[in-house]
Amino acid sequence: MANLLSAEKISLALGTQQLLDSVSLGIGGGERIGIVGRNGGGKSTLLKVLAGVHEVDSGRLTMANGVTVGMLTQADTIPAEWTVLQAVVGDRAEHEWAGEARIREVINGLLPGMDLHDVVGPKSGGERRRIALAKLLVDDPDLLLLDEPTNHLDVEGVQWLADFLNARRTRSDSALVTITHDRWFLDATSTNTWEVIDGRVEQYEGGYAAFVLAKAERARIAAATEERRQNLLRKELAWLQRGAPARTSKPKFRIDAANALIANEPDPRNDVELVRFATTRLGKDVIDLVDASVTLGGRELLTKQTWRLAPGERTGIVGVNGAGKSTLLRAIAGTQELSAGKRKQGKTVKIAYLTQEVRELDHVEGWRVIEAIEDVASYIMLDGKETSASQLAKRLGFSGGRQQARVSELSGGERRRLQFLRLLMSEPNVLLLDEPTNDLDIETLQSMEDVLDGWAGTLVVVSHDRYLLERMCDRQVALLGDGKILDLIGGVEQYLELRAHHLQAQAAFERQGAAAKGVDATSLAADDAAGAGAGGRVVSAAEEREARKTVARIERQLAKLAERETKLHDELAAAASDYGKAAEIDVKLRAVLAEKDELEMEWLEAAEVLA
DSSP, X not given: OOEEEEEEEEEEEETTEEEEEEEEEEEETTOEEEEEEOTTSSHHHHHHHHHTSSOOSEEEEEXXXXXXXXXXOSSOOSXXXXXXXXXXXXXXXHHHHHXXXXXXXXXXXXXXXXXXXXXXXTSOHHHHHHHHHHHHHHHOOSEEEEESTTTTOOHHHHHHHHHHHHHHSOOXXXXXXXEOOXXXXXXXXXXXXXXXXXXXXXXXXXXXXXXXXXXXXXXXHTTOSOHHHHHHHHXXXXXXXXXXXXXXXXOOSOHHHXXXXXXXXXXXXXHHHHHHHXXXXXXXXXXXXXXXXXXXXTEEXXXXXXXXXXXXXXXEEEEOTTSSHHHHHHHHHTOSOOSEEEEEEOTTOOEEEEOSOOGGGGGXXXXXXXXXXXXXXXXEEETTEEEEHHHHXXXXXXXXXXXXXXXXXXXXXXXXXXXXXXXXXXXXXXXXXXXXXXXXXXXXXXXXXXXXXXXOSEEEEEOSOHHHHHHHOSEEEEEOSSSOEEEEXXXXXXXXXXXXHHHHHHHHHHHHTGGGGTOOHHHHHHHHHHTGGGTTSOOXXXXXXXXXHHHHHHHHHHHHHHHXXXXXXXXXXXTTTOHHHHHHHHHHHHHHHHHHHHHHHHHHHHHHHHO
């Protein structure tokens, strides 16, 4: 493996903070490295040092001869007067870029539907960032440095980028270094993980899953005093082992070691207990949208949809940009007026809504952090225990000293944390989160998930962070732009399959020239995509009736299996000391789970016909 770059004992201080302290590292050909660490810990500075745009105080940086470097920063540097095409392909002739499959793949993957002859200036921040990323991927430098490349990408875009990098950045003369808080993306793309912490760069083999295990093992072997931190890592590892099966890469660590480490670690949440407690707090009625429709700007985003939120329900919402995810969240909150239908709210419901704005902190700008939190409440009940504002603030990354900082001095990530803390201190029983991962580092995300694991209430999350959706939510729904709310039994993986069918159907439709006959290509393609289980063809009334019968039958069977599964779990717990009986019950339980998996696949096929 060729060594593209070496750093020997490099040090760098900014003000009084030592960001890098005698750090030595190397980047080899074929490596894909993910960088993690706390906000403000020096991740972006390290990337700039590797790119040669930020000088170090001491040490030496050596680059192999002829190595080209390209970096995606969080700053916008594209000239406003350029066209999109000019920004992406530069001065390449049309026959040159149009004839290269890799360049067409980048444009189609990152800039779908964007007019390449538009001027860059009026584009949104998210669009300009995607244009900058597309330019880098088209240029294809030997050493590709990406600072938060998944920002402004939806779930589908993140999947595409991961697939592209895995396919295109495997050459022995190229390497990739990425800063990201997207744990799914980190695990899907990285062969190695670096953690920037306290001036050091700790190096781990493998992606996020391997990083979590190795870090937990190091903490255990060293008998670390940070007990709370170690418990969080073990909890995260337990989720990685027991969580959603649809992972794109296998953890690169010894399964036996992982199982031994988490042998006594309980599930992240006691769902039965939380639902029971949530029902006590909320009653049976939470929020119902009945035959609800929402029209904005002449476009119907929701069309006669019914959704009844249950006590303790944890649901994630995914969908294409502009499909109405935030609008649906506002409709649930009651801040978005319905154009038809009705909204019903239970008498005991208390809603907290985390928007993508932090303007509600404007009136506390001059306050200290702890004052801004205690302004809401001094104590709350969390995880069955009384928790003070200071204790909760510490769990979410505000150390004792940082709690005394002025709100006006906080970074974007810290303001987001404070916003979340103030919502939790209001003790809501319905929590609505719109893109909660914005500006948060991985450590803070772990802490937020840990807090919500012990929170009893109804949770609805809009996010493009696939890992967070699978980790925090027991159910996912999708908005595909057709005004419907689609239940995703297969989770995010099903959503990506539906979107792929949608794009294939739309492309086929356009090739056939059906638009010339006055047919709405977009709506027909959406119908075909949603009906992917029927092979992309129009579903007959008879087939639809049969599919509805199948769905109803399977849902009854699944309900019975769920009761049986719960009963067997109880019997297994009671027979813990009787090995023979426990083994017998375990066989029955495995049979139930296998039958459940088969029924869910059958349900999925029937549901796709009806979508």
